[in-house]
Every structure is written in C-alpha cells, then in structure tokens.
Amino acid sequence: MQILYVFRSILFVGETTMNIQQLLLSIDGRATLHAGDGTFLGIVSSDRNHANSICSPHGQYGSANGLHSIRNEYGMYGGEYGVFSPYNPHCIQPPIILFNGNPVAILTRNTFINSLSSHAYGFISGVPRIDPDVLFSVYGCLDLNTNNSYVSGGFVPQVTPTFNAQPNNYEIALKEAVMWCDRGDNFLNSDQYEQAINAYEQALQINPNLMAAWNNGGLALLYLKRYNEALACFDKVIEINANSSSTWLNRGLVLAEMQRYEEAMSCYNQAIAINNSLGKPNFQSWCYRGDLYLKTQKIEEAVASYTEALKIKPDYLEALYNRGLIFKDKKENEAALVDFEKVVQLQPNFADAWFNLGLVLSSLKRYQEAIAACDRLIQLQPELPGGWLMRGAVLIELQRFAEALICADRVTQINPELAVSWSCRGVALAKLQQYDLAIASCQKAIQLEPNNGYIWYHQAKCEVLQGNPEAAINDLKAAFEINSNIRQELTEDPDFNVLQDNAIYQQLIAS
Secondary structure, three states: OOOOOOOOOOEOOOOOOOOHHHHHHHOOOOEEEEOOOOOEEEEEOOOOOOOOEOOOOOOOOOOOOOOOOOOOOOOOOOOOOOOOOOOOOOOOOOOEEEEOOEEEEEEOOOOOOOEEEEEOOEEEEOOOEEOHHHHHHHOOOHHHOOOOOOOOOOOOOOOOOOOOOOHHHHHHHHHHHHHHHHHHHHHHHOOOHHHHHHHHHHHHHHOOOOHHHHHHHHHHHHHOOOHHHHHHHHHHHHHHOOOOHHHHHHHHHHHHHOOOHHHHHHHHHHHHHHHHHOOOOOHHHHHHHHHHHHHOOOHHHHHHHHHHHHHHOOOOHHHHHHHHHHHHHOOOHHHHHHHHHHHHHHOOOOHHHHHHHHHHHHHOOOHHHHHHHHHHHHHHOOOOHHHHHHHHHHHHHOOOHHHHHHHHHHHHHHOOOOHHHHHHHHHHHHHOOOHHHHHHHHHHHHHHOOOOHHHHHHHHHHHHHHOOHHHHHHHHHHHHHHOHHHHHHHHOOHHHHHHOOOHHHHHHHHO
16 A cells, blocks of 8 residues: 655635634634643744744744744754654644633644544544644744745746835735635645635745745645646746755655656655755655655565665654565565554554454464454454454464354355355355355355456365365366466365375376
8 A cells, every 4th residue: 555645734724614814813822832742832922022922033932942842843842753743744643722721723734633532632623733834824923934844836827926125015915925825725625726726826926936835736736637737836846945855755756646757766866865965864755765666566675765764763654554565465474563563553543454464463373363453453344344354264264163154244244245255154164064055155256256266266175175076176176277376275275185195186286
C-alpha cells in the first residue's frame, strides 16, 4: 500500500458555523493555547507587546527561541518534527485553543486529524483544524513567523501587483491577498479544486510572490491531474526559493504521477541534499524515495530508503508499514513481524496492519498470537471477511475444526460469492468427517472461481480425506495446471501422505 502525502494547508469551515477568520478575531486576546501534554503555550492574541502573546516576538511564547513557543522551529512545540508541534504534519497530539475552558480549535498541519483521543484535555472532536500560518495571517503577524514552510504550487496567471509602494496600501493589499488565499484553502480542504484555483489566482493577481497561493493552487491542480500546470507552479516556486526542499518533493510527486520516474527521483535526491546541507534530515524525503523505488520494483533500494527514513523518525508509520509489506513478500517474516508490531502499537486501529501481522504470525506458526491478531481485526471490521477467513485458516492449523467451520460459515454469510471461504469451509467439514457437505462446499467454490488452483487443491484434500485417491489426483492435476507452485504445498501437507505409494501421484508431483 502506497500512500501519497502532499503538503497542504489546513483550513476547515463548517457550513453552519462562523468562518475561521471570524472565529480567530472573536477570541483574540481571550483564548489560550495548550500543548498535547497539557503545557501552556501562551495567549492566543494578536498583541505583539503582551508578554504572554503568541505574537510577541520577544516573549517566551512568541519568540523564535522560546522554550514553549510554537515559533521555535527547533523546539518540541514548534519544530517541523516536534512531537507536540502544530507545524509537524504527522503530529497526533497537536495543540488546542481553549476559550472559556472549552476547546474551540485544533492548531495543526496534520490533514488526517479530525479529533484527538489522547490529548491532555481528553477526547476532542467537532472543532475545526486551523493551520498555524492561517492563525498568524489573521492576526497580521505572519511575517514574524520563522516556520512558514508552505510548499509552492499554483498556476501561471499574468500577475501584476495591484498595490503601490505606500506602506498602508501595501499592508492592506497583502491582507487582501491572504484573504483570497484563505478562501482558496477553504475550497481546497473541501475538495472544490476549481473554486480553489480561482481564489488562488485572485491572490496572485495582488501578490505574485505569495508562496502559499502558488503552493496550494498547485496542489489543487495535482488533485485534478493537471500535471503540466502543477509542474509549472512548482517550477515557479523554485524560481522564488530554490532551496525549498518541500517544493522539490512536491515537484517529484507530480513527475512520479506523470511516470517521469528518473526526474522524480532527481527531485527527491535534491530535497534530501538540501535538508542534509542544513543539518535537518527529513524522513519524508526518504520515504517518498522509497515509495518511488517500490513503484518501479527496485525492492532493495526501497528497503534502504525506508530504513533511512526510520533512522530519522523511528515511529514513522508509512515507512514501517511499507517496509513490513516488502519483508512479508520476501518471506522475511521475522523482520516483517518487527515492523508490523510497531505499526499496530502506533496505530491500534489500523486494520490492514493487523491483517498482515496475522499472516506473518501464521507463517511463523505462532498460531495463538495469530488468532489474537485476527480477533483484533474482527473487532475493527466485524462485517468484512478478512479477519474471519484468516481466523478459520489458523484454527484449521490448530485442528480446532468446529471453530474453523463457524468462521467459514460467518464469511459465507458476509459474502456468499467469496470462493475461498467455501473451499476453507470444505476443508473444515472434511476434517469433521462430513465428507458429502465438504465436497459440495468445494464444488460451490469451483463454480465461483474455477481458475483458482488452491480451490482445486482444497477439494483434492477433501477427496483424499474421504478416501477417494483417484478423485484427489484428478483435482491435483487441475490445480497444477493452474498453479504449478502448489506442488510445494504437498511436501508439507501430511494429509497427502496416504498417496505416497501411488505411482500416478508420484509421477504427478515429479513432473
């Protein structure tokens, strides 16, 4: 599973609530900011002279060096990799804004957060996400922010600044451009990409160097699969700031979508070089590189790239999961087990990770642990067949055939067209010596999926258990014609030992 991450600013406006700008203006100087660990991070205020304001460049909560400042780009509360930082796009415990003791917003660039389950102030949901730069834009102090890391994007309009050099007009025009950009962010966050592009174009007509508008407009074009235009946008930002590593990453993403893989890899390598030169290695650069290697079937290079990402951020979920999948496919099950166990520790509700963990544990013959993984998967997805089907297969290995039959029956109820569930049901029935029902179940599976060699193999298993060697051998012939790799299964399956003296069987497995 490859997950495409792109940087996008976060701005959500509910249809029935005040917009973000109105919200922030209404709580200006009256709300407080609190980290995921409960630490007080200052007053949410546009007052640059208040000692405790998040906009005070000289205060402990607004300066670039303050221990508890979200503007400290090297701190745990403000850095791009800070564990409680709103600027960390993967932070799962970002700060919240409290007004009259109640949460009114989550301050974060993590686009996947809609609620907080492990915050110091308890479970939080139903409040908007706000990008920290949006907050500072509304409060008129974005220029002070040391962490403005918008990635470029946009279009290529003919832009002419509409403001003159007078300071007041300049400030007014800049605020108007930001307002248009904010409007575009609203559209972008609600997947209204054409409307977003129109808003960003308006912003760029006023301020052609507004990187947020170029960035997010380019992302809208990327989502619309207008790759050439998106690429032009990222080139524009590189023209403005050639050392923006995140811009090189976005450019690589576009090129990868265009299947220009060598150029995409060059962009990722450029991003890595920039980050390394700044002494700030970026795990996402390595992960994107790994994704591209995986996409182009360069498996060892993909593993090496994911490993580099994990050296920088050991709990990076995507790198752990993708590397685990590679290890599983290579049958390096012990290594896969380590990665999948870390993944489910980090994200206990990640159903696919539990599924793959169960497969790996089963391959390692750690069946009781595999059943526990299946049970967790069933808790998460009780109406999907995966957990039930794998649980039944593991129970067959443990010779708990009656329980396996219950699982198989549950799968046939969930999806009666799933052939493999009928064949597993047949094996469980044969083990319970209900041979006629077993053969009927396998035949149902063959009707549904006649070109699946393993289904013919399961029917052969039922036939041999019933004492019908000729029928079993005929089924094995059909299985081998479809998938010759099934021969290997026979050497590890004791149910077929009774055929060892059968000359036709010996000739079949030797051919």
